[in-house]
Amino acid sequence: MRRSFEPIWLALPFPAFVIDLEGYISEINDAAESFCLASRKQMAGKPVAQFAGEGSAVVDAVLQAQGGMRSVVLHDVKVGWGGQPRGVANVQATRLSDGEVLLMLHPRSIADKMDRSLSHRNAARSVAGMAAMLAHEIRNPLAGISGAAQLLSSTLSVEDRELTKVVEDEAKRIGDLVNRVEAFGEMGPGAVSPVNIHDIIDRAKRAAAAGFAAHVRFNEVFDPSIPPTAGNADQLMQVLLNLLKNAAEAMPGGGIVTLKTAYRPGVKLSLPGKRSQSLPIEISIKDNGPGISASILDDVFEPFVSSKASGTGLGLSLVSKIIADHGGVIDCKSDANGTEFRLLLPVWKEEKR
Secondary structure, three states, X not given: OOHHHHHHHHHOOOOEEEEOOOOEEEEEOHHHHHHHOOOHHHHOOOEHHHXXXXXXXXXXXXXXXXXXXXXXXXXXXXXXXXXXXXXXXXXXXXXXXXXXXXEEEEEHHHHHHHHHHHHHHHHHHHHHHHHHHHHXXXXXXXXXXXXXXXXXXXXXXXXXXXXXHHHHHHHHXXXXXXXXXXXXXXXXXXXXXXXXXXXXXXXXXXXHHOOOOOOOEEEEEOOOOOOOXXXXXXXXXXHHHHXXXXXXXXXXXXXXXXXXXXXXXXXEEEEOOOEEEEOOEEEEEEEOOOOOOOOOHHHOOOOXXXXXXXXXXXXXXXXXXXXXXXXXXXXXXXEOXXXXXXXXXXXXXXXXX
């Protein structure tokens, strides 16, 4: 890449590659490292087909551009890279003057993911404000209703007591809902310290296997080189238990939950002021259940959105808020073969004194 164009090349917001005449990757920009979850060193000098797959839309576009077409644009095609799940993207391949090909990917998921992450966090804050305002007003009459039902039950027949029991149970259910909504308070991650993510995963898996996930089998694919993340161990434990519970409930007849960790040094989150936050720690929780309905997939982190008949729709919204408070990102991919939640977290850094 000529030096005069290097700043523009590095600043491109979409993944971009230069493919040489032999089909090998010769240049990679910063956005491509983040998208591919791999560094320049890992990709440079290797055939694009090794990552995108032989016969893929990406390779086909490059071949068409090399074969004489000046520019090839493919819209809304499935693009995968390495072992990463495939997503929808536009693919553009343009032949350069020296015969090399400029390959650009326009993943729909990148902008959508960040927009949704911000909207989920704002929605959680709105729920927090509502909870703070209504909790007192709701709890007082609930306590009165529950107390009155208990007193009334002592004077009624056994048959009529069943009705007061319904009143008590419903009052308790509403009270529990208020408690869960209050969990969306404006508190951050609290006390932050270096956390060994594998210790947290092991604790969560053991707790799940002893209870709600006793009917599923766990498969572990861990990267032992992962450094500590910066976080609150209790809150991260809550996140993993929630995701494991969702996975187990998606497979009531049994199934496999795959727990995977990886270190991706090329993953960065853009911040205001031309800053960026590195998010190299990846945690994946994948089940092989029937998947989440496409009608709610884009909104699974929104408060009060649930695929369960008895669900409150607060669990995943709370998960999203906790991960955002830790400076991380969460996303979800789902199809008929299963659902995968992927967490990206920062590395712990000692503060300089």
